[in-house]
Amino acid sequence: MFKNYIKTAWRNLLKGKVFNGLNILGLAVAIASSALLLLTVHFQFSYDKFHKNIDNIYQLYFSTNREGVVEKTGSMPVPVTPAIKAEYPEIKNISRLEGGVTTVAYGDKELEESINFVDQDFFKIFTIPVAAGSKTPLVSQNELVITKYVAKALFNNADPVGKMVRMKFGEGYKSFIVSSVIEDFPENSSINADGFIRFENTPGYQQNLKVWDNRNHSVFLSLTDNADPAVFESKLGKFVKAHFKEDLNNLKRDGAKPVANGDLMSLNLASFKDNHFNTEVGGVEGYAVNKTSIIGLLVIAIFILIIACINFINLAVARSFTRAREVGVRKTLGAGKWDLLSQFWTETIMVCLIALAIGIALASVILPYFNANFKSTIKLGMLFHPAQLLTLIGLFLLITVIAGFYPALLMMRYKTVQVLKGSVSTAKPGKVRNILLVVQFSIATLLTICTLITRQQINYVRNKPLGFNKSEVLSIPIDHGLNGAQALQLFRNQVAGEKQIVGVTGAYRNLGLGNDGSTFTSITGFNYKGHEIRSHIYSVSYDYLKTLDIKLLDGREFSKDFASDSNAVLVNQKMASLLQVNKPVGTMVPYDDKHPKKVIGVFADYNFRSLHDKIEPLTLVMDKEFPINYVFVRVRPNSLSASYDFIKEKWHQTFPNADFNASWLEQNTEKQYRNEQRLANIFNSASIIAIFISCIGLLAMSVMVILQRTKEIGIRKVLGASVSRIVLLVSSEFITLVIVAAIIAMPIAWWLMDQWLQNFAYRVSIQWWVFALATLLAVIIAALTISVQAIRAAIANPVKSIKSE
Amino acid sequence: MLTLKNISKYYQVGGSKNFVLNNIDLDVEEGEFVSIMGPSGSGKSTLLNIIGMLDQPSEGYHYFMGEGVHLLKEKQRTALYKQYIGFVFQAYHLIDELTVYENIETPLIYQNIKGGERKALVADILDRFNIVGKKDLFPSQLSGGQQQLVGIARALISKPRLILADEPTGNLNSKQGEEIMELFRKLNQEDNVTIIQVTHNEKNAEYGSRIINLLDGKIESIKNI
Numbered sequence A: 001m002f003k004n005y006i007k008t009a010w011r012n013l014l015k016g017k018v019f020n021g022l023n024i025l026g027l028a029v030a031i032a033s034s035a036l037l038l039l040t041v042h043f044q045f046s047y048d049k050f051h052k053n054i055d056n057i058y059q060l061y062f063s064t065n066r067e068g069v070v071e072k073t074g075s076m077p078v079p080v081t082p083a084i085k086a087e088y089p090e091i092k093n094i095s096r097l098e099g100g101v102t103t104v105a106y107g108d109k110e111l112e113e114s115i116n117f118v119d120q121d122f123f124k125i126f127t128i129p130v131a132a133g134s135k136t137p138l139v140s141q142n143e144l145v146i147t148k149y150v151a152k153a154l155f156n157n158a159d160p161v162g163k164m165v166r167m168k169f170g171e172g173y174k175s176f177i178v179s180s181v182i183e184d185f186p187e188n189s190s191i192n193a194d195g196f197i198r199f200e201n202t203p204g205y206q207q208n209l210k211v212w213d214n215r216n217h218s219v220f221l222s223l224t225d226n227a228d229p230a231v232f233e234s235k236l237g238k239f240v241k242a243h244f245k246e247d248l249n250n251l252k253r254d255g256a257k258p259v260a261n262g263d264l265m266s267l268n269l270a271s272f273k274d275n276h277f278n279t280e281v282g283g284v285e286g287y288a289v290n291k292t293s294i295i296g297l298l299v300i301a302i303f304i305l306i307i308a309c310i311n312f313i314n315l316a317v318a319r320s321f322t323r324a325r326e327v328g329v330r331k332t333l334g335a336g337k338w339d340l341l342s343q344f345w346t347e348t349i350m351v352c353l354i355a356l357a358i359g360i361a362l363a364s365v366i367l368p369y370f371n372a373n374f375k376s377t378i379k380l381g382m383l384f385h386p387a388q389l390l391t392l393i394g395l396f397l398l399i400t401v402i403a404g405f406y407p408a409l410l411m412m413r414y415k416t417v418q419v420l421k422g423s424v425s426t427a428k429p430g431k432v433r434n435i436l437l438v439v440q441f442s443i444a445t446l447l448t449i450c451t452l453i454t455r456q457q458i459n460y461v462r463n464k465p466l467g468f469n470k471s472e473v474l475s476i477p478i479d480h481g482l483n484g485a486q487a488l489q490l491f492r493n494q495v496a497g498e499k500q501i502v503g504v505t506g507a508y509r510n511l512g513l514g515n516d517g518s519t520f521t522s523i524t525g526f527n528y529k530g531h532e533i534r535s536h537i538y539s540v541s542y543d544y545l546k547t548l549d550i551k552l553l554d555g556r557e558f559s560k561d562f563a564s565d566s567n568a569v570l571v572n573q574k575m576a577s578l579l580q581v582n583k584p585v586g587t588m589v590p591y592d593d594k595h596p597k598k599v600i601g602v603f604a605d606y607n608f609r610s611l612h613d614k615i616e617p618l619t620l621v622m623d624k625e626f627p628i629n630y631v632f633v634r635v636r637p638n639s640l641s642a643s644y645d646f647i648k649e650k651w652h653q654t655f656p657n658a659d660f661n662a663s664w665l666e667q668n669t670e671k672q673y674r675n676e677q678r679l680a681n682i683f684n685s686a687s688i689i690a691i692f693i694s695c696i697g698l699l700a701m702s703v704m705v706i707l708q709r710t711k712e713i714g715i716r717k718v719l720g721a722s723v724s725r726i727v728l729l730v731s732s733e734f735i736t737l738v739i740v741a742a743i744i745a746m747p748i749a750w751w752l753m754d755q756w757l758q759n760f761a762y763r764v765s766i767q768w769w770v771f772a773l774a775t776l777l778a779v780i781i782a783a784l785t786i787s788v789q790a791i792r793a794a795i796a797n798p799v800k801s802i803k804s805e
Numbered sequence B: 001m002l003t004l005k006n007i008s009k010y011y012q013v014g015g016s017k018n019f020v021l022n023n024i025d026l027d028v029e030e031g032e033f034v035s036i037m038g039p040s041g042s043g044k045s046t047l048l049n050i051i052g053m054l055d056q057p058s059e060g061y062h063y064f065m066g067e068g069v070h071l072l073k074e075k076q077r078t079a080l081y082k083q084y085i086g087f088v089f090q091a092y093h094l095i096d097e098l099t100v101y102e103n104i105e106t107p108l109i110y111q112n113i114k115g116g117e118r119k120a121l122v123a124d125i126l127d128r129f130n131i132v133g134k135k136d137l138f139p140s141q142l143s144g145g146q147q148q149l150v151g152i153a154r155a156l157i158s159k160p161r162l163i164l165a166d167e168p169t170g171n172l173n174s175k176q177g178e179e180i181m182e183l184f185r186k187l188n189q190e191d192n193v194t195i196i197q198v199t200h201n202e203k204n205a206e207y208g209s210r211i212i213n214l215l216d217g218k219i220e221s222i223k224n225i
């Protein structure tokens, strides 16, 4: 029986080559794209799950609220770990973790490796299988743990355990003995390093032992079996109050808001199982990704599958009209319901299997581009792990059931007698088919509108003037080892008088997101004329406005010629307007109770934060309290890259041991929107795929409908209808559906995009023409798809088509 | 073998009933060869389809092999039908995607007959109908007469006791038609298969032992030969 089914199925496939080819192509594209998306989603959700204790691993982080948003950072000072371990018996294991890159030498081999500094508990908290050597590594301070990969690179095939290597620290070398070799970290591990040594080896460890305000590493811990993490967390308030008095005072100075229980700063636990999605806490291990965008991928994958299934169903239904007679005949030969259902299911499975094979082949071709474009590291082999395989098979069967049974059931509803008489009206479009087509094109139009609007917004934020010169200014993060103010002075002297340099200055904070990836914010609050003023505040060096090309509206900017400038401020227009005086320049403003500061200049508002946020009141100071973290250099507009090289050379001359991590401000500001950029790319690809698959469906459908109406078209032609009339006759029904779909998609797209645009203080307004354009696009593509077939039918010789009945 | 009592079939057109069959009473004994005649639209096909359980009457009683068909569920009807009835159509209704051999084999598949046995049965009938050489051809490669021959072979493969043929020679020339009629007669006389055929052709009708004339859904006359 089965053989018979397969035989018929195969012959049927061959018979409708074009039709089935299209069907398979559409399905294959959907399978390829959704397989990649689903793998990505799965991969992202699989992060760190290989740790056996994953549910009992936490990272410590501080919460503060300086500017209305709670800021969370995982950076900890050195003494926290011993102190907290001593004070809280709930802690079972605790380990510090600091990253670093060091030269590891063995014999005449020297390799740059990323070596993490950790405590002994680290290997108890995390599941890191030891391949050779001690199972309880890092007992002594000169032990080194390396991965298999590094072991191979350093020692080739020799036994690494017990070997002595030298590692460079500062100027000199220290010796370490390889005590264990661990398995390489899997791709889905947030923690990743080439080797581990004891935390005590961190440079400056001894000096930092008692320093509570230098935060430079993360802390992981696990709790005893009966400890409740929430209860433990609530007890940490006491710890903060006892050890962080100075931070609390600074927060008060900066006008911070309380975060929990009225405290200005709290110490919290972040569950490590959410580590990979933890975009809120700064300084988590690995590269955290936004969970919403991953779920977005999932939704898009499902959308694409839905579109493909709809295609499949519609095509099967369209074809079922031509196969109704076969069903009728088989019934008269004694076929029961299940015989017929399983026959059609077999056919569906065959088509799906072919599509699956092509889809996976396609996916493997696209994979490298996909990985490159979406910063992914998935492999197709991941499809064949038991869990994925089961999901895949389940999904596959589900799709074949939906797509195979529905048309089969539909066919079996026909009255045998009528089918055999040939009187089933085959041109009947069917409500279900129309609804499915509308759903399909709604999704496609929805994605198109989203693509258009995200692109618009990204172009808008890219091109909006920000109030400072972003194309000719280079920002250079100052290495942590250097004193910022001194470094700035040194560099100024170094490049003084150089022709291509327009200005050099420095500041506490960067503009945009620099190559160091750090952001600094500080807000001050004070009472002024009976009300509270809150202002962003940061320190700059002189020539700041000139170097960055920020417009000075009144007064002057900081100058080295005025010693008193350390007690003066510059304010932006927003801040000036809050001062409620006619001429703000010269006004004394009580930033702190004892020392009011004098306004010496007012400058035009500029976007010192991303366009997600409105411009707020801003005060610039030249205060020793704020370090200088960035140097800004403005160059002449011609030959930017030559200037870059020149500045780089000068930088290395000035600071031989420091990194040169410079970037143009334009790059910095663009980096602020990379999430949005990625989202736009995803929408873009998804909408193209959605439209493509939908159009394949439409094409096949039009082939079918025209086939069914060949005779009618022939008769109309004989009666004198023009080609264009006939094309219109055939297309109009589909075009109407596409327009209906677009109309349904509009409010959904509007709502979604409005929601998304709320993330930006500066945003494009959603314009009607975007919807019109998307609709037009859908209609044109649909019309083109259909008319190819319609025109062919319309110009065919009518005599032939009439006779063919 | 079968009894129809007060069988009526009507379609609701507007407010009124449009009778296609009106109060038909009919008995057919095992081994009979019945021809049904009548003008186009008189209800011949409808009557045949009701007898063959492809269609259901609007009213009346239908007994087949001692069972009340009007009382049976769809599944039971299919089972009864599978066991006893073979259909031959004017338009042959072969399955285009299957070869001659596979077309003939299909009813056996639906009766869950084992592969080996199927082979023997199909080989047998191919032989009997003299179409062994055509077994791997597809219907489109055959002439109309050959297609109808295959259609009859397919109807006979499951050894039905009753063959229902709706204008089996309608699409054939007279020589081909005569061959088919001869075949029917042989089946009727040698194998004792009951045959009910619809035909427009007087000469073909006379192969039967009884001719029933339909007019406007009623039996107008019955002629025994």
Ligand SMILES: Nc1ncnc2c1ncn2[C@@H]1O[C@H](COP(=O)(O)OP(=O)(O)O)[C@@H](O)[C@H]1O
Pocket: B011, B020, B038, B039, B040, B041, B042, B043, B044, B045, B046, B047
């Ligand atoms: N679904 C239907 N609705 C209304 N009338 C129908 C339907 N099917 C068949 N008929 C009518 O039933 C009558 C008998 O049809 P049929 O049995 O095929 O006649 P015959 O085979 O004798 O030519 C015809 O007049 C036809 O119009």
Ligand SMILES: [Mg+2]
Pocket: B044, B045, B046
């Ligand atoms: Mg008829």
